[in-house]
Amino acid sequence: MSYKKRSAHGSDSSRRYIHIIRIIEVLMVVMSFVSIMVYFSVKPDFSASQKENAHLIGVTYMTMNNEFYGIVNEQINHRVEAQGDNIVLRDPTLSVERQISQIEEMLDMGIDALVVTPVDASALTEVMKKAKSRGVKIVVVDTELEDPELADVTIKSDNYNAGKAIGQYYCSKHPEGSRVVVMTHDEAMSGRQRVQGFLDAVSQNEKTNLVGEIPCEGQYEIALPGLEGFIQSGKEFDVVFCLNDFAALGAATALEKYGMLDQVELYGVDASPDAKALINEGRMQASAAQFPTRIGTEAADSLYALLNGETVPGEVVVPVQVVTKANVASFTIDRWQ
Structure with missing residues (x-):
């Protein structure tokens, strides 16, 4: 059995190819290293919609089928976004069972505060007690709970x-x-x-x-x-x-x-x-x-006062006017x- 001797030209080509591959590998390692250094040397840009230790606010009205609640929520949502916090909105569509389930879900998500319009004033008592035991700030809007003491503040029309x-x-x-x-x-x-x-x-x-x-x-x-x-x-x-x-x-x-x-x-x-x-x-x-614009604004003000550890009145009553x-x-x- 005999073997052909490789030509010098073929051997040189192989060496050049391997050399190029190694250069590419070295460049990739260097680029990865530079990317990692840049990531850890430059702080992330936390914009108005994202910040470190952002609060999570849970919101559930009776229904979003009524434009009134949409207006209230606009005021709260604008404030939450401006503060760089996050909001979770759920629509129970007038089902108290669904509202309780949604609040339970929000508690599992770790909400810091809850804005709620009770579908049923008395049926939310137990889940409100659970929220309060976890230190969740409770802001009730438009109506009130059967036990108003469960709310940190109730904001409603007269x-x-x-x-x-x-x-x-x-x-x-x-x-x-x-x-x-x-x-x-x-x-x-x-x-x-x-x-x-x-x-x-x-x-x-x-x-x-x-x-x-x-x-x-x-x-x-x-x-x-x-x-x-x-x-x-x-x-x-x-x-x-x-x-x-x-x-x-x-x-x-x-x-x-x-x-x-x-x-x-x-x-x-x-x-x-x-x-x-x-x-x-x-x-x-x-x-x-x-x-509703004023109710939403009052709710947002009270919400952030509570989150900042400030004392707020237990009830804010917005006057009405006959049209x-x-x-x-x-x-x-x-x-x-």
């Missing part, structure tokens, strides 16, 4: 006086009394308070008769068929009071369907853009204006106040 002011306005227009239907949401403290305020005011006139109460959860899609069913029952009425304007819009749709919108008076709470448009047209009589055709032009009709 819900009782919202209903009462509408009831007083109604009575001033109807000393002769009338037949009233009330659309309710008993699970929410805010709903109960508004309805109670209205009933307390109208009860001062013995000629005013409450002819029906219709549960609607403050929702358009529940209020509409609820009032339709009442109309179909044949019971006569002259006035509808709704705990909020979202329900009032459902009531307005039902009344319009049966040709009654220009005959039955309609009252609500919120002074939402749609309600103000109806008031301006003379198709809704009055609504008690809430100020009628006489003063609706002083409000921006197509926007929330």
Whole structure:
């Protein structure tokens, strides 16, 4: 067996190739080393949306199906972003079981604070106690817990006086009394308070008769068929009071369907853009204006005061204002106040 001797030329080519490969390998090692040095010598850029030891804020309203909560959340979200913290928003869609599950999830995530609008004022007691035992700051907005002591601060409209002011306005227009239907949401403290305020005011006139109460959860899609069913029952009425304007819009749709919108008076709470448009047209009589921008701002201020270890009042009550055709032009009709 014989072997051919490799040529010198072939051997030189192989050596050059191997030499080039080694140079490339050395360059790659050097580049990796430089990258590592740069990474550890230059501090990370923590922008307004990212900082060291950022707070994690959990947020859950009753539902995001109501624009009111979107306005409140805008104010809180802007502040959280400006502080370089992080927000976790969950929508329980009016399910208290889902809201409890979402809060449990947020606690497992390690939230530092919780902004909450309870779907059911009493059902959140145990999960609120759990959050408090972990040192989570609790900011309740729009309504309140059955046990307000569980909240570090509750920020809400003057819900009782919202209903009462509408009831007083109604009575001033109807000393002769009338037949009233009330659309309710008993699970929410805010709903109960508004309805109670209205009933307390109208009860001062013995000629005013409450002819029906219709549960609607403050929702358009529940209020509409609820009032339709009442109309179909044949019971006569002259006035509808709704705990909020979202329900009032459902009531307005039902009344319009049966040709009654220009005959039955309609009252609500919120002074939402749609309600103000109806008031301006003379198709809704009055609504008690809430100020979600201010509520959201107050919530954000209280939230960061708590996170900074400051003392805050246990309750912040934002006044309401009755909006009628006489003063609706002083409000921006197509926007929330």
